[in-house]
Amino acid sequence: MFLLLPFDSLIVSLLGISLTVLFTLLLVFIIVPAIFGVSFGIRKLYMKTLLKIFAWATLRMERGAKEKNHQLYKPYTNGIIAKDPTSLEEEIKEIRRSGSSKALDNTPEFELSDIFYFCRKGMETIMDDEVTKRFSAEELESWNLLSRTNYNFQYISLRLTVLWGLGVLIRYCFLLPLRIALAFTGISLLVVGTTVVGYLPNGRFKEFLSKHVHLMCYRICVRALTAIITYHDRKNRPRNGGICVANHTSPIDVIILASDGYYAMVGQVHGGLMGVIQRAMVKACPHVWFERSEVKDRHLVAKRLTEHVQDTSKLPILIFPEGTCINNTSVMMFKKGSFEIGATVYPVAIKYDPQFGDAFWNSSKYGMVTYLLRMMTSWAIVCSVWYLPPMTREAEEDAVQFANRVKSAIARQGGLVDLLWDGGLKREKVKDAFKEEQQKLYSKAIAGGHEGRSRS
Amino acid sequence: MGSRSSHAARIPDVDSIQRETGFSQASLLRLYHRFRALDRNDKGYLSRVDLQQIGALAVNPLGDRIIDSFFPDGSLQLDFPGFVRVLARFRPVDDGDHGNRDPKEPEPLNSRMNKLRFAFQLYDLDRDGKISRHEMLQVLRLMVGVQVTEEQLESIADRTVQEADEDGDGAVSFLEFAKSLEKMNIEQKMSIRFLK
Numbered sequence: 001m002f003l004l005l006p007f008d009s010l011i012v013s014l015l016g017i018s019l020t021v022l023f024t025l026l027l028v029f030i031i032v033p034a035i036f037g038v039s040f041g042i043r044k045l046y047m048k049t050l051l052k053i054f055a056w057a058t059l060r061m062e063r064g065a066k067e068k069n070h071q072l073y074k075p076y077t078n079g080i081i082a083k084d085p086t087s088l089e090e091e092i093k094e095i096r097r098s099g100s101s102k103a104l105d106n107t108p109e110f111e112l113s114d115i116f117y118f119c120r121k122g123m124e125t126i127m128d129d130e131v132t133k134r135f136s137a138e139e140l141e142s143w144n145l146l147s148r149t150n151y152n153f154q155y156i157s158l159r160l161t162v163l164w165g166l167g168v169l170i171r172y173c174f175l176l177p178l179r180i181a182l183a184f185t186g187i188s189l190l191v192v193g194t195t196v197v198g199y200l201p202n203g204r205f206k207e208f209l210s211k212h213v214h215l216m217c218y219r220i221c222v223r224a225l226t227a228i229i230t231y232h233d234r235k236n237r238p239r240n241g242g243i244c245v246a247n248h249t250s251p252i253d254v255i256i257l258a259s260d261g262y263y264a265m266v267g268q269v270h271g272g273l274m275g276v277i278q279r280a281m282v283k284a285c286p287h288v289w290f291e292r293s294e295v296k297d298r299h300l301v302a303k304r305l306t307e308h309v310q311d312t313s314k315l316p317i318l319i320f321p322e323g324t325c326i327n328n329t330s331v332m333m334f335k336k337g338s339f340e341i342g343a344t345v346y347p348v349a350i351k352y353d354p355q356f357g358d359a360f361w362n363s364s365k366y367g368m369v370t371y372l373l374r375m376m377t378s379w380a381i382v383c384s385v386w387y388l389p390p391m392t393r394e395a396e397e398d399a400v401q402f403a404n405r406v407k408s409a410i411a412r413q414g415g416l417v418d419l420l421w422d423g424g425l426k427r428e429k430v431k432d433a434f435k436e437e438q439q440k441l442y443s444k445a446i447a448g449g450h451e452g453r454s455r456s
Numbered sequence: 457m458g459s460r461s462s463h464a465a466r467i468p469d470v471d472s473i474q475r476e477t478g479f480s481q482a483s484l485l486r487l488y489h490r491f492r493a494l495d496r497n498d499k500g501y502l503s504r505v506d507l508q509q510i511g512a513l514a515v516n517p518l519g520d521r522i523i524d525s526f527f528p529d530g531s532l533q534l535d536f537p538g539f540v541r542v543l544a545r546f547r548p549v550d551d552g553d554h555g556n557r558d559p560k561e562p563e564p565l566n567s568r569m570n571k572l573r574f575a576f577q578l579y580d581l582d583r584d585g586k587i588s589r590h591e592m593l594q595v596l597r598l599m600v601g602v603q604v605t606e607e608q609l610e611s612i613a614d615r616t617v618q619e620a621d622e623d624g625d626g627a628v629s630f631l632e633f634a635k636s637l638e639k640m641n642i643e644q645k646m647s648i649r650f651l652k
Contacts, residue, residue: 082649110596110612112620112628113637115518115575116645118599122522123546124648125512127490132510136493364496425511434515439601442517446600446612 022178030182034219043228043380050356050379053163054144060160061143081127091117092445110446131421134330136365137358144355146378171377179224179376186220187273191280193217198283210284211262218259227381228356229256236387237261238316238346241309243338246348247410248320249328250361251368252375253350256383257318264288264308264315268295286314302341309343316346321403322423327360328352330417331410334403344390347406349414353382364426386413473537477544478564483650487543491536501533502526517599521578541565545574548647571646572634579628586627589617 033039092114145167193213200206222229237260238244244263246253257263265287269278278289288308294300308314321334328351339345352359357378361371375381388409393402404420411418467473467488474484492498494506504523513519526534526542544565563570579587579595592613600609620628620636628636 082651110616112579112616112633113640113645114599115578115595116640116642118516118518119522119575119578120546120646120648122513122516122519123543125510125516126494126507126522127487127543127648129510129512131512132493421511425509435517435519436601438515439517439599440603443600443603446604 026178026181030223031185031220034223035216037215037219043226046226047228047356047380047382050144054355057143057145057160057163060157064157064160081124083124083128092442114442114446130330130417130419131425134327134332134419135426136327136362137360138327138329138354140354144357144379146357148374171379175226176376179226182220182224183376186217186224187277189220190214190217191277194280194284198280207285213284214262214281215259218255221255222259225252225255225375225381226379227252227256227383229260229382230384231260232384232386234260234387236346236389238263238348238387238390239344240314240316241312242316242344242346242390243305243309243341244316244318244346244348245321245334245338245406245410246318246350247328247331247414247416248322248325249350249352250325250359250371252359252381253320254318256350256385257348260385262315263318266290266305266317266319268292288317298337302337305338306341306343309341324423324426325361325363326423327362328354328416330419331407331414332419332421332423334407336399336403339393339403339406340399342393344392345402345406346390347388347410349386349388349410349416351384351386351414351416353384356380356382359383384414388413467536469537473540476537476565477540478547478550478566479540479544480650484540486650487540488536491539501535502539503532503534517601518578518595521595521598525574525577542574545570546646546648548649549643566647568642569634571642572637573630575646576630576633579633586625586629587617587633588627589613592617592628 029040029042145164147164190213193216194210197206197210197213200209244257244261246257254265258265264285265281267278267289269275269289269291278287281287282289286308288304290301290304305317308317317338319338321338322332323335326332354360357375357380359375359381366374391402391406391409393399397405408418410416467484470481470484473479474481477484479487491502494510495502496506496509504527507523507526508514508519513522516522526539547566549566549568576587577583579591581591581594593609596604596609596613617626617628620632622632622635623629
């Protein structure tokens, strides 16, 4: 019994020393650079090493599969079936031409074979449609040593399993506590810092401090996720009196953008921790928070945003017009609300590299806490941010056309697919109005030969 | 952690499905992933709602009829073999099939006749083996919505049934349907090619 006593104190002192060392390392390598906005390049080195390991892992799996003479499941980014891009009219004409035993007299009328077009198109969408796959995480070409992205479990050799186990150890026992400590530091500094700044009298000093407190805390949070971000075209960064618009993949988008610029946030008032953060932030500088009841009132929302935008001393607003998280392979319909206000729009394209950790938040599958845990146990979050040149609404455009123009610019820059579908399809069915479009097209094809007949 | 791992061995009865449908192992794997992706709540089967959620299918005027073809006899659950069996009709016809097919074996699902049968049942709402004028009218109405008047639609339906009907019973049977489309390149129009 007595022999254990010196052992105990030895263990305690060892623990004490290692914790001190850990915290000093944390401070020197992570927090101090965050405060001043410099970087040691540790994360880039980390990224390069990981890439090499992933490539090796995939090769091993392919070898394993070949030995067993099996097929490795490989995701296809171009879809699984060959789609014919011909329009409805062309196809129907072609079908009739090929099957008609009558002489072709140019009066288009209904044929039994017309059904083939709709039938095949319907089957094609069942096999592979553009929208459903945007709401689940993007599939990777090569395995990144995370069990959550593995589709070919049975081809893992012993060496690979050991490597994977090592990875789990590193991620959960080293990286995770480190990241949680950083996140904790970042958030508490934000709350405390902004509250303190809030007590100062309004003026340039307050603004200066507020900006730097915000930036510092966001940078710490960025390091808490091990996010490796590359910013392009920083000269186009949003200015006061403008609206910054970006594609939405996860709540982390906010942290990524706000660590490089000073924005006014827009959002709903939450309870709990989020609510505390929101209330603290608004003390230091004006953000736009809406009560739950106000969110439904579109006029009220528009009015408050317009007021904010017209005051050039206030910061640019950050908005995500898709309204929901998409999996970062495409950009979906932008809600026109923010484009009706008439301010300059600064589009920003965010593209994540899912190789190191998928940032997409599948809100139907994971809650916020599970999502954050997944983020913090991935290797890293790697992304590129492009600041696009500002756009304004032109005279002949309406809000919807303007929104689509901005959306196309973002999609093009980020290398994402530009879709006209509404992100709301994640939860709701599509509106009947779109079916009527198809019906109209077909009716023209069969009834076009009859003159003087039109129903509006 | 929600891993979506799956491989050929995990698909139940993969060998019998492969024999029945003729899909390659790679294609079956992709379709299985697709099946799982459509199954939003991980039920293990698909319901009508799962298929209705596909935006591009919902705007197809015949979307409901196509969904119906997956749920024969009023069933409410679609399992993977059932899913693949319907999709197998749209497999392109391999030329190798015709030559050495054993006449005692059942016809492959993607034969010309079976493709025609599939199209026929899209028209034949009550599955009585005949397309009546009334059924023709209903399907036409689905395809044109409110864009065409009732009289016009009726005249179109009458004409179509008259042209195809040979035995004068006022309805189109499957054989009459097949005969009126004998020149049609069904193999190409009702086939969907898988990317390699």
